[in-house]
Amino acid sequence: MRPEVAQIWAWLDTVPDPEIPVISLVDLGIIRDVAYEGETCVVTVTPTYSGCPATRIINLDIDTALRGHGLSQIELRQQLSPAWTTDWLSDKGRAKLEEYGIAPPQPAGGPARCPRCQSTHVEKLSQFGSTPCKAQWRCTDCLEPFDYFKCI
Amino acid sequence: MSEALFEFLCRMGDNTLILGHRVSEWCGHAPVLEEDIALANTALDLLGQTQMWLGYAAEVQGEGKTADDLAFLRDAWDFRNVLLCELPNGDFGRTLMRQFLFDAFNVTVLGYLQNSKDRRVAEIAEKAAKEAAYHVERSADTVVGLGDGTEESHARMQAALDYLWPYVGEMFDSDAVDLALCESGIAPDPKSLRAEYDALVQRVMAEATLTIPEDPFHHTGGRTGRMHTEHLGHILCTMQWLQRAYPGATW
């Protein structure tokens, strides 16, 4: 008996992003499809950034998780188009990011508020941050620097 | 056509590979931590784009090679990057000026390549265009900040522009390869991008209070592989050292 596709999505939703472990790969929006081709479970994954060094680890983590649930015929497929966008971050993922101290992406191009004290007085320190998907900002009220999940 | 396509893919991939390597030389040396991280991330994006372009190039070549083979086992005369990408970093200002002059080109060409009749080229361009748009925003901001900054930063940025400008024209040269790709709807003729590029660069330089040199002369030889600068060999010495010393080594 092979597991239902919905079950596989639920399992993938427990696999943490290796760089931001509070959100899952499903929250991140990089799992584009799960389907059976014959007896093989094909998981289609899209990279966040083309050079993201976590890509390999993510593939390994998916494979390990599904094998742990008893699947043995697994194929990981990379898909470039449509290109990943932060619009695909789940609402659950956005809330968890903020709780973790990373301001979620906003269409306006900057964080809505400081994830620490909720002040809206924030300033940009750098367009890049500790990983390809983040930028560095600072709260001008509590003065704490924080990560902002870049909106792309 | 596959020969012309291979040549084109090497031109795209070698630009991002060589510039990515140059930018990565700043890692641990930038003036402030934020800039260090920004430069390293830019280099990482460029290397990611390289993997896509050279990965496809290796498939088109059809000799069973990989992106790594093309990056680490070709010699200088087989590289097809424009000379601009291999020029030494100079100071921080020159590095960011070079970055802007390239980003403005990259973002322009990628815009057109998203409509390529070659599906793979269009997909790679779609992915890379998002990163390039982010890069050009930052490099343009920095060029303006430093150009319209202190007396010293202004002088350094003007010197950087004067030094780099004769290398800009090469990005818009076209030859038989470009015409073949243009006719088959795979890529635009670089010449046709110049007006759009100039409009962007002129706008940013005006804001940065910098003067674009008037001399129309430009250096050539990189994208055709006819004659690279002496700098490329030195880059390859560093970049390819491990694969040359320990053939086939992997992580």
Ligand SMILES: [Zn+2]
């Ligand atoms: Zn705060």
